[in-house]
Amino acid sequence: MAAPSSSSDTHVEDIVDEKTSKDDVTFSSLGLVDVLCESCEQLKWKVPTKIQREAIPVALQGKDVIGLAETGSGKTAAFALPILQALLDTPQRLFALVLTPTRELAFQISEQFEALGSNIGVTCAVVIGGIDMMTQSLQLAKKPHIVIATPGRLVDHLENTKGFNLRALKYLVMDEADRILNMDFEEELNKILKVIPKQRHTYLFSATMTKKVAKLQRASLQEPVKVEVSTKYQTVDKLQQSYLFIPAKHKDCYLVSILNELAGNSTLIFCSTCNNTQRVALMLRNLGLMAIPLHGQMSQSKRLGMLNKFKGKMRSILIATDVASRGLDIPHVDCVINFDIPTHSKDYIHRVGRTARAGRSGKAITFVTQYDVELYQRIEQLIGKKLPLFKTEEEEVMMLMERVNEAQRYAKIEMKEKDEKKGKRKNLDDSEETIGVRKRMKGKKKK
Template sequence: MVTFKDLGICEQLNRITVSLGYKKPTKIQIFTIPHALNKKDIIGYAQTGSGKTIAYLLPIVQNLIIRKSIFNSLIIVPARELAFQIASHFEAFGNIFGIRIAVVVGGINAGPQKALIFMNPHILISTPGRLVDHLAKTIKLKLDKISIFVLDEADRLLHLDFKKEFLIILSELSRTKQSFLFSATMTSKIEKLQKNFMKAPVKIEIHQKYKAVKTLIQNYIFIPRKFKEIYFVFLCNEFIGSSILAFVDTQKYAEKITLLVKLLGFKGGCIHGGLKQSKRFENLHKFKLGEIKLLIATDLAARGLDIPCVDLVINFDLPSFAKEYIHRVGRTARAGNSGRAINLITQYDVSSCQKIESLIGEKFIELKYNPKFVLEIEKTVLETKKKVDSFLRNLTND
C-alpha cells in the first residue's frame, strides 16, 4: 500500500495527515504530490470527492515548513463557501506550524479582509472578483511574491466567465511561479487558459470522462409535472432520517420548496446565491451537523463543497446541462461509500434525461414504490402548497 510518506511527505506532516484520518492517499494524490514536490506545473482532472484539495494542500504546507514566506500561495475558487472550506483544511494541517491564512471573498465586509492582508498571510484563498477589488484598493497586496498559484474548480470558474479578472490576476503574478489547475471536467477553455500561464504542465486524468462512481445507485420516477411536489414529499417521507440534498433550478423555487417542507414538519433549509452569506453558512453548518436533514439547493452547492454523509441526492429539477448532473450527484457516494440519486422526470424532461444517460453511459433504474403511499399524502401536500403560494403572493405584493 502506498503511503503519504512514500510520496515524499515529510515525517512531521505525515503524522498530522494520519491523525486527521487520511490513512492512505487517493489516486489523484498519488499521481499529483510527487510532481508537485518536484516543482512541476500540474493540470489535474478528477471527479468531485476524489481528494483534489489534499493533493495540492500537502505540497503547499510542506513547502512552507521548509521555508516560510509571506504571500507564498494563492488559491482561486469560484464560491465563497468553498474558499472557507479549503481554509479550514489548511488550518487543520498548518496551524501547528504557524501558517497564516487569509480568505478574501465577496459578500462580506472588505474591512476585516483588508486587515488580514496587512497581517502578511502565507496563504491567500480568494474568489476572483474580490481579489481584483483588493488589488485595486489595497496597497499592501502584491502578487509578485506568490510561489504557488492554484485554480481550483477551474471549469466552474471559466463557466462563470471571469476572463477579465483572470487577465488582471495573471498579469500580477511572477513568471517563475508554480501553477496547479484542478478541474472535474476537461474543456477547451481550460486548454486555452493553461497555454497562457503554465510551463509544460504534467497532465493527470484519473477518471473516465463524465462517469458516475460505481457505488452510486441512480433511480428515476416518471411523473406528471403538476405532481412534482407530491412525489418530492413522498420521497422525503420514504427516506426520512437520511441526509437528503435536493436540487432545484431557481432561487425562488428553493425558497418555495423549503417553506413547503417546513410547513409539513420536515427540518429543512436552503442555500442559493440570493441568500445572505451568514444564512448560507448557518444552513450549511446545520446540515453538516445533522441538525437539519434536508437541504434544498441551486447548483451553487453542486461543486467543491465538502458535505459529508449525504445519503441521497434528489434532482427535483434536472440540470440544464448534462455535465452538471455529475457534479450534483457527486455530493453522495463519496470516498468509496454508497449513495443514491433519484431523478424526478416529467414529460418535459425526457430529452434531457436521455442526454444525461448518454453522457454517463448508463441507464437510470426505475424506482419501485407503492403508489398508495403517494395518494395518502396528495391532499395534504396540495393544500399546503396552496398556502405557500398564497403566502408568497402576499409577500410579493407587500
C-alpha cells in the same frame, strides 16, 4: 515516469498500478513529512485517493501540475499538502494563492488548509465578494500564508488596497478552472497573472479539459505534468442512480413520500430556481421535515449559516439551486434528489457527485416528468448507461395528497407575506432616500 508526449506536457495516467493494493500506498510513502501525515490521521484519512496518489509525488518534485479529476475525488488535499510541505521548508508570508469560482468553495478550501496545517500554525485569508472590503484589507495586512480568493474581489484588492501585493508569491492554484472561465473571469485572471511572479509553481485543477482551459494552461504553466484520473464523464461506482417517471403535478407528493422513506438520512435536493427552492423548503417545514434552503438570492452570511447547519447535522435536508452542485464537500450526504432535472447534462454529474464521496456509497434519484424526457435522455447518453426505475407504490404516495396540498397552500401564503414585506421595505428605503435628497436640496437653496 512516462516519456513526454508531443504536446508541451508530460502525461501521467496510472502512476500507481491498479493491481497494487491501495492500502500499500500511504501519505508517508508519497513523500509527505510526519507532521502532515499526522494531520491526515487526525482527519481520519486512512489512505490517499487516486488523485492524491498521482498528484502529490509530482508536486513534491517541484513540477507544475494539471489535475483532471472527477468531483469528490479529494483534489483539495492534492494541492494543499504539497504547498504546506513547501511552506515548512521555506516559511514565508503570502506564500500561496488559490483562485476559485464560488464563495462557498473558497471557505471550504480555507477550512481544509487550516485543518491540514493545524499542527504547523498556518494562517489563511478568504477574499470574496459579499463581505466588507475593509475587514478583508485588515486580514490581508496581517500577511497570511495562504490567500483563497474569487478572481473579481482579488483584483479589487490588488487595485485598491494600499500596501497589498503578491510580488513574493511562490504558488498559484486555479481550482475548478473550467468553471472560473465559464463564469467569465478571463479578464480578471489575466490581470492577476500579470502582477504575480513568472517564477512560481502553478497547479491547475479542472473537471473538464475545455479549449479555454487548454489556453490558460499554455499561458500560465511551465512544462506541466498532466494527472488524469477520469478521461470521460462518469459518476463514481459506489453511487446507486435511479430515476422516477411521474406527472409534474404530483412531484411534491412523491418527494414527501421518498423523504419519509429515507428518514434519518441526510438528503440534498436540487431545484432549478431560487423561488422553487424557497417554496419546497417551506412546504417541507410545514410537514414537520427538517429542511433548509440554499440559493443565490440569500446573503453570504445566511448561505454560510444554512450550509453549516447542514454540515453540522442540525438539519437533515438541504434544498439548493446549482450554487451547491460543484465543489462543496459535505461528507455525510447520503442521497441526492434531482427534484428539477438539470438543463445542462454535465450539471447532473456535479450534482450527484455531492454524495458517494471519497469511497463512500450514496444514492441519487432523478425526477422525470412528461416535460423532461428529452433532457433525461441526454443525461443517460452522457453517462453511458440506462438507469433503473426507483420503485414506489402509487397508492401509498397518493394517500399523502391532502396533507401535501395543505402544506403547499401555507408555503404560498408565507412566500406572499415575505414578498409583501420586501416590497414595503423597498418603498420605505425609496421614501427615505427621497426625503434625504429633498433635505439636501433645501440646504443648497439656503446657501
